[in-house]
Structure formats: structure tokens, C-alpha cells
Amino acid sequence: EAQVTQNPRYLITVTGKKLTVTCSQNMNHEYMSWYRQDPGLGLRQIYYSMNVEVTDKGDVPEGYKVSRKEKRNFPLILESPSPNQTSLYFCASSGKFRAHTEAFFGQGTRLTVV
């Protein structure tokens, strides 16, 4: 079954404690991205990756890092989380960069930073 898998689904952490949210896709997609969803703001792109070892900033990259060492994985790293990063995070993948194809989304990770 084609899917994007995020872990964990829920996470509560303290300010400043580094954390990683994993994302994996099984569709051999080149394009992967991370979004955060906040009430009334829709989804905003944090970072994206066009292929292995190629990443770039989205609209709200501050406070986040990503890496793309393998095609299937695209982890999101918060080096020093702060309360304003409390949000619902989604990983997505699609076939090719600029191909305007359907994006597949993970189930989401609800992060609370206290």
C-alpha cells in the first residue's frame, strides 16, 4: 500500500530538548516536504527536498533542519524547540519536482513544546 509514515504521532517535549520527527515513503517519490498546520493559517511549508541531498527552505524554515540522505526518508529536526513550534506537522511526498502531481500526506505529528 502506498503510504507516507510519520513518527511519532504525538509528542510532548520541553523547551530546548532536541527532537527528530521521522518521515518515510514507499512510493519512490523524488519530492518530499514538511508542513506545519496552525489554526486559521492553513498549511505552511517548512522545508522541501527535490531529491537525495537536495533540500531548500520553504516559507517558515526558522528553527528547523532537514536532511535527505536516502530517497525514502526525510526527517525533520528541531535542534532547540520553543513553545512557538507547538503545532501539527505533516510530511508529504509526490512524484517529481514541478510535476504538479498529487501529494501524499502522512498522518501528522502533533507536537507540544512546554
Next chain:
Amino acid sequence: AQSVTQLDSQVPVFEEAPVELRCNYSSSVSVYLFWYVQYPNQGLQLLLKYLSGSTLVKGINGFEAEFNKSQTSFHLRKPSVHISDTAEYFCTVSGSQGNLIFGKGTKLSVKP
């Protein structure tokens, strides 16, 4: 730059009534439009998409949308809604970088 405006943040409707969720876009380049749906506590899934061709696009679960270039709109419609259609709906345009630009969402609440 591309942008998307969803004109209603919340739409309450009774079961079996018709519904229209409104979306306007702004784009200076070729337009690729999508509607995604988010059911409670789930990720987003594609309802339908417009890439080219017929301006009336049919999607899953009985939804359809009409691309109107002169009015820069891509409204989503369903002739008769069910309780199970309760969800948040996002109108989305594909940006020049191939990224997705989301509207702020419309929460559809279907009441019995």
C-alpha cells in the same frame, strides 16, 4: 506570486442539502489547482485536481469543482452532503516551484 483565498472559514449545512465551498486564486503562471480534504485526526487526501482540459472536474465521494479562469475561482460543490463529509477542506494551487500553496481551510459541518 500565487495565492489562494478560501472565502468561508466555516460552513454549517444540514444533511442531504447541497453545499458550495468557495475558493479564489491568484496566479501569474499556468494554474494547477487541487482540493484536499482532512478528516478529523487524519492527514490530507486528494479530492480532485485541475491540470488542464475540461473545466468541470469530478472527484471522489461525489464532489466536483469548476475552474473559472475569468473569475479566478475553483469552487467545490456537492449536490447532497452526508454526515461523513464533515471535515476541513483545503483549496490549493501548485506554485512555480512545484510546491503546494494552501488556503486557510474551510470547515464543513454537516448536521443531521
